[in-house]
Amino acid sequence: MDVAIIGGSVAGLQAALTLGRACRRVVLFDDGRARNRMASHVHNFLGVEDLAPGELLAAGRKQLAAYGVEVRDVRVEDVIADDDGYVVDGERVRAVVLATGLRDELxxxxxxxxxxxxxxxxxxxxxxxxxxxxxxxxxxxxxxxxxxxxxxxxxxxxxxxxxxxxxxxxxxxxxxxxxxxxxxxxxxxxxxxxxxxxxxxxxxxxxxxxxxxxxVVRQRQQSDLAERLGCQLADGAIVADGGGRTTVPGVYAVGTAAAPALLAVAAAGHAATTAVAVHNDLLELDLGGGW
The missing domain is CATH 3.50.50.60 (FAD/NAD(P)-binding domain)
Structure with a gap:
């Protein structure tokens, strides 16, 4: 596999879609705990009129099938780094995209x-x-x-x-x-x-x-995977550049995990931009370059 995406809400699905359409071999892991799962509807999302969160995510998953993206309904508890990349749930990949999102503390x-x-x-x-x-x-x-x-x-x-x-x-x-x-x-x-x-x-x-x-809520990372991988965090968010690259080579962060203020539609856009960067970085590796 080329890429493992951890998290299957809006950002994770969009990253998977963009990478799948780039002919990358992608596996997406989702534990079904999307941040907005308790909401009745998703609003302010261009082209989407008042869908329930589950309906929006189901439609996204359906899109992925056409591009060969594999979806696994499991929670990832650990990511193991080695000289060849990363191992996620027994799957060896070259890059990891963290779309793990936030949780709201009331x-x-x-x-x-x-x-x-x-x-x-x-x-x-x-x-x-x-x-x-x-x-x-x-x-x-x-x-x-x-x-x-x-x-x-x-x-x-x-x-x-x-x-x-x-x-x-x-x-x-x-x-x-x-x-x-x-x-x-x-x-x-x-x-x-x-x-x-x-x-x-x-x-x-x-x-x-x-x-x-x-x-007013307090927001925290849903997962500690970024911290355990050694990614830098600031004010509770994963530090990433404009291409979603974290401080750990081959690890990317998308959506609210990296930018807590993003609305759902913006999280999707952020994920698409990051997915393009992942594809380009993998191309450099394919051509003999490095991270």
């Missing part, structure tokens, strides 16, 4: 996890249009008021009925002025629960109603 508030991807979401660019002009709550991350305020200000472009809940953080005068300028109200009480009907309960019993709750 604020420690009861009720969020049960409603994640439905009534509780993170990205206004992905989910804001569907609830535009409705009452919305932006739940901050306790201990990070700057991030919380920034997200509320962003969300205010979709609705003039936004309330920021800081979950116990006090705000500075400057932060309050910025929120007021954007028409965002705020509450600094601790949040005790997000309940049925998208009810945000505050300490003391008051309930805030909302059409949807947007949350």
């Amino acid at each position: 604020p420690d508030v009861p009720g969020l996890a049960e409603r994640w991807g439905q009534d509780v979401v993170a990205c206004p660019h992905c989910h804001g249009w569907e609830v535009r002009d409705h009452p919305l709550v932006q739940l901050g991350w306790r201990g990070a008021p700057d991030r919380s305020v920034a997200r509320a200000l962003l969300l205010s472009r979709w609705s003039d009925q936004v309330i920021l809940c800081t979950d116990g953080d006090e705000l500075t005068d400057a932060q309050e002025l910025r929120l007021a300028a954007a028409g965002v109200k705020f509450r600094t009480e601790r949040v005790t629960e997000v309940g049925v009907g998208v009810e945000v309960r505050l300490v003391g019993g008051e309930v805030l109603g909302a059409r949807r709750v947007f949350v």
Whole structure:
């Protein structure tokens, strides 16, 4: 095999498609734990209208069959490096593409996890249009008021009925002025629960109603493979150049694993660009060059 791709969400599938169409022998490994699997729909993706994540990924897999890409439904626990390349799940390959993505860590508030991807979401660019002009709550991350305020200000472009809940953080005068300028109200009480009907309960019993709750999340690598391979990480992301090349020769990173802020459509584009770089680098090896 030429390339092993680890991760079968949007970025991994796009990398496999581009490399398959380049006549490369590709094997893709997927453990079925796509980051957006809990979401009801994929929005803001050109040419794709409101598909569920599983439907989008199934369509991608179907495309791969025409190009001889092998798909294995397994979780890769280790990648072994040797003088000839890498061994992944018993398969020897010359290059590895990490499309392992991120996982979202939610604020420690009861009720969020049960409603994640439905009534509780993170990205206004992905989910804001569907609830535009409705009452919305932006739940901050306790201990990070700057991030919380920034997200509320962003969300205010979709609705003039936004309330920021800081979950116990006090705000500075400057932060309050910025929120007021954007028409965002705020509450600094601790949040005790997000309940049925998208009810945000505050300490003391008051309930805030909302059409949807947007949350500030913390993002972490879904897999430790990059770290174990010796790839450099910075701020939780795999360090890679414009061609997806990591600091380890023959190892590439695509999608949110390398660029956490990417939307789904951008993750696909990033993966296609990286796949072209992988193909060109392998061509150099074919012609006697090196990494």
